[in-house]
Amino acid sequence: MAVRRPLCSRHPFKFLYTACFLTVLPIRLLGLALYYLSPATRPNRTFRQAITTKIIYLWFRFATTVEFRTPKSLEPGKDKDRFVLLDPDQINYSDAAYIGVPEVNGRIRPAEIAAFWYESPPPVGKVPELVVLHFHGGAFVLGGARPAECGWGSKDLSKRFKCPVLVPQYRLSDARDPTTAFPAALQDAVTAYTYLLYTLKVRPENIVLSGDSAGGNLAYALLRYLQYTQGLKDPADTPRPSPRAALLWAPWVNLNKRGLELDGHRNASTDFIFRDLGKWGVRAYLPEGWTSKHALYPYISPLGREFHTDVPIFIQASTAEVLYDSNCEFVVNLKKQGCTVEFLEIDHASHVTFETADFTGWEAEQGVAMDRAVEFVRRARSLVESP
Numbered sequence: 346m347a348v349r350r351p352l353c354s355r356h357p358f359k360f361l362y363t364a365c366f367l368t369v370l371p372i373r374l375l376g377l378a379l380y381y382l383s384p385a386t387r388p389n390r391t392f393r394q395a396i397t398t399k400i401i402y403l404w405f406r407f408a409t410t411v412e413f414r415t416p417k418s419l420e421p422g423k424d425k426d427r428f429v430l431l432d433p434d435q436i437n438y439s440d441a442a443y444i445g446v447p448e449v450n451g452r453i454r455p456a457e458i459a460a461f462w463y464e465s466p467p468p469v470g471k472v473p474e475l476v477v478l479h480f481h482g483g484a485f486v487l488g489g490a491r492p493a494e495c496g497w498g499s500k501d502l503s504k505r506f507k508c509p510v511l512v513p514q515y516r517l518s519d520a521r522d523p524t525t526a527f528p529a530a531l532q533d534a535v536t537a538y539t540y541l542l543y544t545l546k547v548r549p550e551n552i553v554l555s556g557d558s559a560g561g562n563l564a565y566a567l568l569r570y571l572q573y574t575q576g577l578k579d580p581a582d583t584p585r586p587s588p589r590a591a592l593l594w595a596p597w598v599n600l601n602k603r604g605l606e607l608d609g610h611r612n613a614s615t616d617f618i619f620r621d622l623g624k625w626g627v628r629a630y631l632p633e634g635w636t637s638k639h640a641l642y643p644y645i646s647p648l649g650r651e652f653h654t655d656v657p658i659f660i661q662a663s664t665a666e667v668l669y670d671s672n673c674e675f676v677v678n679l680k681k682q683g684c685t686v687e688f689l690e691i692d693h694a695s696h697v698t699f700e701t702a703d704f705t706g707w708e709a710e711q712g713v714a715m716d717r718a719v720e721f722v723r724r725a726r727s728l729v730e731s732p
Contacts, residue, residue, distance in 0.1 A: 350520070354412035366407050373403065389665075389693040390615075393706040398695045401705070402617035408487060409622045417489060417514050419459050424491055427462040431513065431540050442539045446570055446641060447532045450632060453524050455532045460513040460540075461490050463499040467509045472546050475508040475553065478537055478588075480515065482558030482697055484597070484626030485530060490514040498557060498594070498699040505715045506553075506722070513537040515563065518629035526632045527645055534567040542586065549586035553722055557699040558668075559626065561596025566644045572654055590725040592718050593660045594699035599671040600627050600646035601637055607667045615665040616695045651678040657685040657725040661714045663694035687721050689714050 353362040377399050381387050387395035407413070421428035433443075433455040443455055467473040479502065481488045481495040488494060490512040503510040515533035518525045541547045556564030571585040598604075605623040607613065631645060643650035648671055658679060662672035669690075676688045691698055691710045702711035 351410065351412065353410045359411050362411060363407075370403070374400070391706055394694075397701075397705040398615065398617055401695075401701065402619075405487075405617055405622055406619070409619075409625055412625065413487070414517075414519070415489070417459065417517065419457060421459075422491075424461055427465060427492075429460050429462065429466065429511075430457060431460050431536050432457045433536050436536065436539050436544050442535050443532060445573075446644060447528050447535055449528055449641060450526075453526070453529050453532065455536060456516065456529075458513055458515060458533045458536060459490065460511055460537060461492065463492075463496070463503040463510040463512065465509065467545070473509055473551070475506065475551050476541055476545075476547050477502055477506060477508060477510040477553045477555050477592075478541060479510050479512045480534065480556035480560030480563045481512060482556070482560045482597070482700060483517070484622055485518045485559045485630040486626050487517070488559075495700060497701075497703045501712075501715055502555065505719050510555075511537060511541065518626070520629040523633060525629070527630055527635075530563055530630075531566055531570065531644065534563055535570065538567060538571075538588075550589045550726070552588040553590050553592060554588050555592040555594070556596065557594035558697045559597045561593035562598060562600075562645075562647065564591055564593060565596065565598070565647055568654060568656060569644060569647070569652060572652065587654070587656050590657045590659065590722045592722075593658060595662050595666060595668055595672065595697040596660065596675070597623075597626075597668060598646070598675045599648040599668075600630075601648075604646070604648065604671060610667040610670075612665050612667045612669060615693075616667045618667050618696050648675055649678065651675070651682050651684075653682040654684055657687075657721065659687050659689070659718050659721045661689045661691065661699070661718075663691040663696065663698055665693050666696040668696060685725075687717070689717055 352358050377396055381392050381395045419430060447455070479499050481490055495512065499510045499512050513533055516525050516529040541552055542549060554564045554568060556562070568591055571587055605620055605627065607618060607623060608620045613619070635642065637646065660672060660676055662669050676686055679686045691707060691714060694707045694710060695705065698705065698707045698711045702708045
């Protein structure tokens with residue numbers, strides 16, 4: 346079935362929209378600057394926090410309208426010192442790693458992916474004592490793993506945990522290419538996890554999963570897969586080695602119709618996430634013909650479909666973001682499942698400060714959240730048994 350793309354995502358309309366957007370952008374920025382000069386127009390926020398949130402909003406609005414994409418290279422480029430190519434065919438036991446859910450679509454097969462170490466790779470021949478495996482955000486259609494695209498949060502994780510952080514460039518979804526829909530990203534997450542286990546020989550209790558926004562969704566999907574190998578809630582399934590903990594930074598957990606009604610949310614004016622961005626992500630990520638009734642839909646929209654896991658979960662959200670309510674509900678549901686959960690809120694902030702705090706001005710608050718995550722992982726060590 347042909348995909349009906351938005352008019353402004355096709356040339357010549359894409360070119361015309363881009364030209365108009367860039368022409369009026371300086372005027373819009375000047376207007377925003379004047380508007381936010383008065384503290385009355387930005388309660389509980391500094392000038393920097395208010396205007397940078399709107400700048401990010403403008404960028405996402407433009408990217409969504411034209412369905413902006415940048416090619417993802419498998420070459421190291423200028424990031425060669427931290428680059429690693431993950432090849433499923435070269436990872437020990439990789440054939441056995443993709444059974445069940447990753448095989449749900451025979452057209453989507455495990456593929457080579459690029460990954461990047463922060464701040465630097467572990468010493469050659471030495472098994473790291475701790476590794477964080479982080480998945481970047483971007484509604485499954487935007488973002489990237491290179492330092493120019495997602496460097497701040499991963500860099501700070503590495504600094505505070507005093508360990509290497511691996512960020513894989515999982516395949517982004519494109520509605521025009523069905524082979525990039527689910528479970529392509531999950532396959533890539535499995536590739537990265539098995540690389541740490543079987544190539545670098547890192548023990549599972551020394552791996553911490555992490556993800557921001559859509560990356561948090563992916564981290565939780567990987568956690569589900571590790572527990573339910575076949576992708577079904579069947580206690581007879583043999584679980585795979587579980588990580589020490591999972592860190593979910595403002596995770597995108599509600600991809601149902603209700604969860605996409607963001608423009609009318611009370612926090613819509615204080616955040617940069619909106620309905621059309623979410624709809625684009627879902628349209629590209631959701632396999633053709635799937636609905637919320639599909640047996641594997643919990644891998645796509647986990648809210649209300651939580652499961653019990655012994656892996657401790659740390660969740661951070663901001664009170665002025667549109668995903669705040671779904672994150673709160675997610676935490677409550679996890680606790681009802683008997684999970685060990687710690688929830689930290691950042692007051693008055695917008696979405697995913699994990700990745701934007703250095704730009705938007707919430708570095709101090711995000712630093713506190715990072716330190717709490719470090720302490721959480723330290724305590725989690727005693728809760729996760731060695732396989």
